[in-house]
Amino acid sequence: MTAAERGIWLDDVASRDDLSTFAERTLRLDDAAVVRLRQRPDGNIVAWVGTGFDVLASRVVGGTVRPTDLCVGADGLVGALSAMAASGFVEPGFAMDSAWRGVLPPESGFVHLDDVPARAVLDLAERGAALAKEHSSAHGPPASLLDQEVLAVSSGSTEVGIPMRCVFALTAMGFLPPSGSEVGAEEIVRVRVHPAWLRVDARFGTVYRRIGDPAMVLR
Known part of the structure; x- marks a missing residue:
């Protein structure tokens, strides 16, 4: 593949700004983070990253990427954008495909369970942050706090618990506004489930948590 055949082509400045914000948030969590870019059939790019919470985060922007599955350093991506x-x-x-570990969720097969008020999620994030500040060590928040299921969402006979890991990942990536005053009472966070994955969609992006084997997720 020649240099002219390899690259990222974004639709507009808004797409550039969205991807730049995504990469900058990623660097706050890990200054050596790798961003994975994948082409979708609908003419959009999905950007993926590991958040450090055993949770994957993704954001969709308009554009084209070649090759259709490409890994790059988040720091280099910010400068290039x-x-x-x-x-x-x-x-x-530089391509950094070898630096990506773990698997990605499937593109389909998710079932919508329920919607949760975004304000409730922000409230949980604030309380969790206070607890994390009180109990964290040099290694970060305790696993007992991260693994605590702070929301139970169900539909019919299917019920799933949302761990604090997902809440922290949503707020750390800026997928929800930083304060409740910026969130209307009608704004929701959508919860979907797959046999192997939990998916939580917010205004600015989505987080995924592997069900049953979270160690398969990029750390």
């Missing part, structure tokens, strides 16, 4: 050409072309830098 700031230098995006007028055509929308972004130089992806």
Whole structure:
């Protein structure tokens, strides 16, 4: 593949800004983070990253990526996006496919369980942050806090618990506004489930938690 055949082509400045925000948030969690970019048939790109909570985060932006599955360093991506050409072309830098560990969720097969008020999720995040500050060590929040299921969502005979890990990942990636005053009473967080994955969709992005074998998720 020649240099001209390899790259990222974004639809507009808004797509660039969205992807840049995603990469910058990623760097706050891990300064050596790798972002995985995958092409969707609908003409969009899905950006993936491991959050450090044993939870994957993703955001969709308009554009094209070649090859159709590409891993790049988050730090290099931030710099490349700031230098995006007028055509929308972004130089992806060195390929880092070998640095990606774990598996990605499937694109389909998720069942909608229920919607949760976004304000309730933000409230849980604030209380969790206070507890984490009180009990954290040099290694971060205790696993007992991260694994605590803070929401139970059900539909029919199916019930799933949402751990604090997912709540922290949503707020750390900026997928919800930072304060309840910016969230309307009608705003929701949508919960979907797959036999192997839990999926939580918020305004600015989605987080996924592996069910049964979270160690398969990029850390």
